[in-house]
Amino acid sequence: MNNDFNREKPIYAQLVERICSDIIKNRLAPGMKMLSVREYALEVGVNVNTVQRVYKELEQMRLTETKRGQGTFITTDEARIQLLRQETRRRIVEQFFHNMNEFGFTKEEVLAEIKRLGADTHD
Known part of the structure; x- marks a missing residue:
C-alpha cells in the first residue's frame, strides 16, 4: 500500500x-x-x-x-454510500473549478472544454 x-x-x-x-x-x-x-x-x-x-x-x-x-x-446502507459518492463528486468538482479559476479560466471556457472532451470519447 x-x-x-x-x-x-x-x-x-x-x-x-x-x-x-x-x-x-x-x-x-x-x-x-x-x-x-x-x-x-x-x-x-x-x-x-x-x-x-x-x-x-x-x-x-x-x-x-x-x-x-x-x-x-x-x-x-446503500443510501449512505450514495451520499458519500455525491459529497465526494461535489467536493472534487468544486476543487476542480477553483483550480481552473486560479489559472484564470472562466466557467464557460471550462464547460466548453469538458463538452469537447466528452464528444471526443466514445464510451
Missing part, C-alpha cells in the same frame, strides 16, 4: 479519505469486514492510536459499524 502521506494534512484524515475512496470504488464492498485496528496499523505503517481514530471517524460518518466481538464492517 502507498504510504506517502502529505505533511500538510493529518495522517488520520488521509486514511479516512483513502478508505472512503475504497468504498466509492467498491474495493471495500458493503458488509465487508475491515482489517482489525492492529492489522491496518501494520499495513499502513502508522500508530494503532491513529487507526483507532480513523475507525472512530468512519463510524461517526456512518460508513462503518463495529460489531462487538466480530470486528468492523463497511455499512450496508
